[in-house]
């Protein structure tokens with residue numbers, strides 16, 4: 001079983017190049033199924049979730065060449081419309097193949113998706129939108145049998161919450177459906193914009209018709225294209241907290257500065273000096289950061305739920321008390337108990353966590369509970385005095401490419417052990 005050994009207290013210094021965004025490449029790989037021809041997707045991060053998407057595409061019969069950071073997909077004579085349970089369970093994003101399969105073949109047979117345990121993660125918004133577009137869905141014992149009754153047609157869909165996954169599934173079903181689809185209260189995350197750019201480059205007709213409104217005019221078919229995945233804003237935000245807890249100075253390269261605005265303003269409030277350049281960001285942290293008064297997660301353009309865990313870890317050694325409010329998921333504080341093993345003072349209840357900063361943390365043996373919680377443990381270990389051992393790190397490999405090598409190159413004392 002692999003584990004990370006980290007000796008904390010070493011100042012980070014140097015530059016890090018940010019990889020492509022996990023949450024962008026996953027739906028785009030599902031979307032390649034819709035295309036007649038080859039999609040060349042560049043800047044793909046080497047992650048276990050991306051491998052899982054590649055295996056699903058191969059299972060469906062696509063010709064996939066994964067030469068990271070490039071993945072080329074040719075659906076060719078794909079003919080399967082089922083995804084086995086073990087592949088569906090590997091990640092939440094497997095559900096995005098539902099919209100792609102329905103649009104391409106008119107049917108899909110799959111089970112409920114897996115992914116991080118963050119409380120109940122229903123897919124009711126995905127299913128009700130697809131039903132409105134003419135899809136018949138039989139749900140039995142966690143299994144979904146879906147087929148088009150007459151035709152897949154456009155529809156006017158208002159989402160009660162701007163769900164990222166539901167927006168993606170509707171987009172995939174709508175781009176080649178008959179007529180026009182309007183998605184109101186659509187998710188506005190940069191990864192959704194990236195999916196729209198890819199689909200439009202393939203010949204789709206998606207326009208943004210106001211804040212949170214997407215209009216899609218169905219087209220008969222899509223053609224292959226080349227597309228570069230946008231930089232991962234959550235990976236970048238995580239490395240910003242690594243600088244913040246070690247009094248470090250890091251230059252982050254290959255970033256999209258506007259996507260990091262909420263992370264920048266919180267760390268500036270905490271006393272870090274941040275200079276945003278074209279496609280780069282320089283963060284210079286004080287010896288000890290100050291508290292971040294209120295970290296309130298909301299859909300984009302607010303502070304991202306996926307960055308809250310590493311920020312909470314940073315708040316553990318800040319001077320003063322920080323308050324975190326999670327509004328997206330019911331149960332995203334599973335890692336907090338592990339953080340207290342470092343000597344952190346945190347009270348988490350429901351969707352709120354109160355972090356009373358302490359002057360120092362001490363090394364501990366801890367276990368990752370989920371992807372971002374795992375990143376939070378790494379941040380705490382970098383700050384802690386002495387050695388820490390982090391196990392169950394397969395969660396971290398789902399979202400951070402080469403995390404230990406990257407941190408070691410900028411001065412962290414970190415090693416991967418078998």
Ligand code: EPZ
Pocket residue numbers: 022023024026092093116120121122123124125126127161162163164165166305306328329330371372399
């Ligand atoms: C995406 O998950 C991301 N995953 C998550 O990233 C991210 O935390 C989340 O969006 C919010 O930004 C990928 O892109 C692969 P949602 P998704 O549908 O699509 C409720 C990470 O760490 N909801 O916007 O699952 C749901 O229960 C991860 O990289 C319904 O009630 O997020 C949740 O409370 C984890 N019914 C909220 O909406 C539905 O049908 C947000 O879900 C769908 C969602």
